[in-house]
Amino acid sequence: MSKEIYRRAPADAHPPNLSPEYKSTVSRAPRQPAIVLPHTLSEITGPLLATERLDALENDLTQQRSGEPLGERIVVHGRVLDQDGKPVPKAIVEIWQCNAAGRYHHPGDQHDAPLDPNFYGGGRVRADEDGRYQFITIKPGAYPWKNHHNAWRPAHIHFSLFGPAFATRLITQMYFPNDPLLGFDPIYNSVPEGARHRLQSSFDMEATRPEWALAYKFDIVLRGRNATPMEG
Amino acid sequence: MSHGLTPSQTIGPFYFGTVTKVYHQQLAPPGVAGERIELALTVHDADGAIVPDSLIEIWQANSHGRYNHPEDRRNLPLDAGFEGYGRVSVDTQGCARFSSVKPGRVPWPEGGLQAPHVNISVFARGLLNRVATRLYFDGDPANAEDPVLKLVDPARRATLLARKDDKGVWRLPIHLGGPKETVFFDC
Numbered sequence: 304m305s306k307e308i309y310r311r312a313p314a315d316a317h318p319p320n321l322s323p324e325y326k327s328t329v330s331r332a333p334r335q336p337a338i339v340l341p342h343t344l345s346e347i348t349g350p351l352l353a354t355e356r357l358d359a360l361e362n363d364l365t366q367q368r369s370g371e372p373l374g375e376r377i378v379v380h381g382r383v384l385d386q387d388g389k390p391v392p393k394a395i396v397e398i399w400q401c402n403a404a405g406r407y408h409h410p411g412d413q414h415d416a417p418l419d420p421n422f423y424g425g426g427r428v429r430a431d432e433d434g435r436y437q438f439i440t441i442k443p444g445a446y447p448w449k450n451h452h453n454a455w456r457p458a459h460i461h462f463s464l465f466g467p468a469f470a471t472r473l474i475t476q477m478y479f480p481n482d483p484l485l486g487f488d489p490i491y492n493s494v495p496e497g498a499r500h501r502l503q504s505s506f507d508m509e510a511t512r513p514e515w516a517l518a519y520k521f522d523i524v525l526r527g528r529n530a531t532p533m534e535g
Numbered sequence: 536m537s538h539g540l541t542p543s544q545t546i547g548p549f550y551f552g553t554v555t556k557v558y559h560q561q562l563a564p565p566g567v568a569g570e571r572i573e574l575a576l577t578v579h580d581a582d583g584a585i586v587p588d589s590l591i592e593i594w595q596a597n598s599h600g601r602y603n604h605p606e607d608r609r610n611l612p613l614d615a616g617f618e619g620y621g622r623v624s625v626d627t628q629g630c631a632r633f634s635s636v637k638p639g640r641v642p643w644p645e646g647g648l649q650a651p652h653v654n655i656s657v658f659a660r661g662l663l664n665r666v667a668t669r670l671y672f673d674g675d676p677a678n679a680e681d682p683v684l685k686l687v688d689p690a691r692r693a694t695l696l697a698r699k700d701d702k703g704v705w706r707l708p709i710h711l712g713g714p715k716e717t718v719f720f721d722c
């Protein structure tokens with residue numbers, strides 16, 4: 304059995320843990336280099352949540368309360384792929400986001416913006432055999448945070464993916480194309496420059512629903528496997 | 536054609552709304568074979584302060600040393616109702632608790648067995664990437680021959696060893712930085 308089942312991420316793929324412009328990394332980023340583990344069963348297995356039952360409406364964040372939330376209704380869809388472009392089938396995709404006014408349904412969010420009783424902001428879906436997923440939601444607002452003077456997070460949706468293995472676990476954020484706040488955001492800009500654009504969704508005219516919702520496409524690429532000379 | 540990896544971003548402070556609905560604190564419902572264990576994991580920053588907005592996930596084999604996953608094709612029993620996955624947010628004391636069974640030993644690719652261990656992912660505001668570590672059980676004789684522990688500087692191995700307290704709870708402090716920084720793995 305090869306000890307490198309999943310490909311290692313190149314150095315310019317992910318943000319460094321220590322990104323001082325994002326201030327809370329200073330006390331929370333490990334400083335010692337991570338020890339490279341050969342891939343054993345512990346790393347190449349992982350939770351598939353195969354028996355987890357998802358409600359049909361969990362991917363529609365506009366239908367989780369008695370009324371419709373305020374804001375611009377959107378479709379967010381895409382595929383979960385590996386580095387070879389092969390679909391990652393049946394992966395659970397989880398999202399969470401603030402409401403259209405920029406406020407999270409969370410006791411810790413003290414932003415002076417209204418809560419929307421019709422918007423909870425969490426959703427899940429299981430991608431299909433081709434890795435396709437889709438959510439209906441509202442466009443999240445920008446919100447201020449305390450990182451530095453007049454700091455604002457660009458509109459974003461948090462994404463959580465398991466993929467096929469412990470080694471493929473990923474939590475990330477999806478942004479909207481050409482948001483003027485992106486250039487000022489230390490979290491987005493913690494990502495090496497050449498890879499940042501992968502976090503921007505693209506406006507998808509083809510997937511818009513006439514007279515109902517605009518659409519954004521966000522493909523997610525998880526680690527792929529090394530070519531195996533021999534399958535043990 | 537190679538597709539560029541989607542970069543990681545922080546979980547942020549406000550994940551509560553979604554993922555609390557899918558917490559898994561109890562991994563082993565009644566009837567699952569094995570020695571019952573309680574885990575208490577705390578998360579600390581470089582100054583030793585607790586990290587109250589962190590989320591911990593665990594992944595482990597069952598008591599027979601079998602992972603509930605298609606990659607584990609060995610002819611060992613699977614337990615009904617035991618997936619081996621846990622997810623809990625820390626409480627106001629910075630502590631995440633799990634109830635499970637002690638994992639059995641799983642193989643090392645070059646032969647031999649690893650010591651019983653639990654795989655851990657930590658997410659937090661201020662952490663731009665998932666950090667991964669392992670929990671080993673202090674005093675387990677198999678630790679002496681564990682090939683992963685052997686990769687670790689002996690002076691830092693204790694950061695991976697959970698110790699049993701007087702109530703029988705296995706406690707492991709996870710230090711994201713500082714003099715007691717936990718050993719993290721590129722897995």
Ligand SMILES: [Fe+2]
Pocket residue numbers: 456459461547549
């Ligand atoms: Fe956020």
